[in-house]
Amino acid sequence: MRILVTGGAGFIASHIADAYVDEGHRVAVVDNLSRGKIEQVNKRARFFKAELRDRSRMEKIFRAFKPEIVNHHAAQIDLRKSVADPALDASVNIIGSIVLLELARKHRVKKFIFASTGGALYGEQDYFPADESHPIRPLSPYGIAKRAVELYLFYYQAVHGMNYVSLRYSNVYGPRQDPFGEAGVVAIFAEKLWRNLQPIINGDGRQTRDYVYVGDVVRANLLALKPRVSGAFNISTGKETSVNQIFSALNKITGAEVKPFHGPAKKGEQRRSALDNSLARRVMGFKPKLALAEGISLTAEFFKP
Numbered sequence: 001m002r003i004l005v006t007g008g009a010g011f012i013a014s015h016i017a018d019a020y021v022d023e024g025h026r027v028a029v030v031d032n033l034s035r036g037k038i039e040q041v042n043k044r045a046r047f048f049k050a051e052l053r054d055r056s057r058m059e060k061i062f063r064a065f066k067p068e069i070v071n072h073h074a075a076q077i078d079l080r081k082s083v084a085d086p087a088l089d090a091s092v093n094i095i096g097s098i099v100l101l102e103l104a105r106k107h108r109v110k111k112f113i114f115a116s117t118g119g120a121l122y123g124e125q126d127y128f129p130a131d132e133s134h135p136i137r138p139l140s141p142y143g144i145a146k147r148a149v150e151l152y153l154f155y156y157q158a159v160h161g162m163n164y165v166s167l168r169y170s171n172v173y174g175p176r177q178d179p180f181g182e183a184g185v186v187a188i189f190a191e192k193l194w195r196n197l198q199p200i201i202n203g204d205g206r207q208t209r210d211y212v213y214v215g216d217v218v219r220a221n222l223l224a225l226k227p228r229v230s231g232a233f234n235i236s237t238g239k240e241t242s243v244n245q246i247f248s249a250l251n252k253i254t255g256a257e258v259k260p261f262h263g264p265a266k267k268g269e270q271r272r273s274a275l276d277n278s279l280a281r282r283v284m285g286f287k288p289k290l291a292l293a294e295g296i297s298l299t300a301e302f303f304k305p
Contacts, residue, residue, distance in 0.1 A: 001225070002026045004067035006052065006100065007074035008045065009036025011177045012115065012169075015214050016071060016221045017042050023222065028065045030058075031074065040176060052096035055103075062107045070104050071221060072097065073115040079183065080266075082142035093145035101156055111163045113224045114153060116146045118168040118234050119209065119273040129210065129238045129274035132168070139270070150232060157230075165224040167217075170236035170275045174214030174295065175302035185246055186211065186296060190303040193256040203265030205244035210236045210274040213295035216288040223284040236275035237288045249293065253300045 003020050007013040008029030014036070020027045027045040030052070041047050046065065050057045052074055075093050076082065082089035097114075104112055120143035122130045138144045153164040177184045179191035192199045212235060220235045247260055280286040290298075 001068045003069040004028050005071045006030045009041050013073035014040040015218045019218045062103045068110050070109050071113045079140050079142045086141035089141045094148050097149045105160050114166045116166045116168045118170050118275040129276040131276040163230050166232040168234045170210035170212050172217050174299050186299050189250045190300045193250050193254040196256050198261050200263040206242050208240035208242050208272045212237050213290040220286050229284050233280040234275040234277050236277045240274045249296050
């Protein structure tokens with residue numbers, strides 16, 4: 001199949017593009033390189049440098065490549081930036097997605113796969129782990145935008161017959177993650193601890209997240225290609241791990257002798273998050289394979305100087 005991957009020079013989508021190429025699919029990558037790296041684009045994929053909101057440029061790409069599948073990962077991913085500038089976040093994450101959806105409809109794309117979010121979508125959870133029927137209460141413009149796109153996906157399926165899959169990721173980590181951003185505690189801690197520098201643990205460090213390895217996320221994107229798979233699915237492990245536990249594990253792996261240092265808690269940060277992946281297991285055949293200890297070790301090795 002011909003698969004167009006947006007954000008394919010970035011952390012998660014570059015791994016996905018690699019896997020699609022390895023499976024024998026024809027792949028094109030669209031990325032504006034604002035955060036992505038050209039060296040992460042698969043050499044066997046066709047590359048287009050473009051901004052999603054540039055309708056005329058994207059129209060030319062669709063005409064040139066004629067995608068059958070769109071895998072949409074390009075996004076403004078900084079939750080705190082979305083709080084600081086909700087209009088920018090909406091412009092990139094909502095308007096950019098609508099441009100892509102309209103072109104997918106016009107060019108008769110068979111399936112639209114969307115990188116959504118779990119934690120930012122459900123907000124403070126009523127129960128753990130949260131399944132897909134959990135109330136949706138996003139606490140950030142980033143989470144609101146992801147939900148808005150999911151609703152547009154439902155519309156395009158109901159009115160235009162476009163099949164879609166929305167993958168609600170928990171906290172994805174692994175090689176190629178940006179260690180210099182505001183998110184991605186595994187990458188941030190690993191990069192600093194290898195250099196024996198002091199990472200800052202926000203608050204008491206007891207806040208938990210559901211850490212899923214990027215290789216498992218890649219497998220979910222392969223399974224999402226199945227014609228019968230449609231709808232929204234949590235992609236997760238269902239297990240909670242605290243920031244303190246992540247710090248301790250990486251301190252040991254890197255051989256650093258850095259004592260934990262706690263800074264102020266971040267306003268609006270969720271206390272706990274874990275997602276139930278039962279629906280993805282049942283419908284998609286998804287099952288996370290890599291244990292956290294092994295995944296952290298592989299990620300740490302990637303950042304080793």
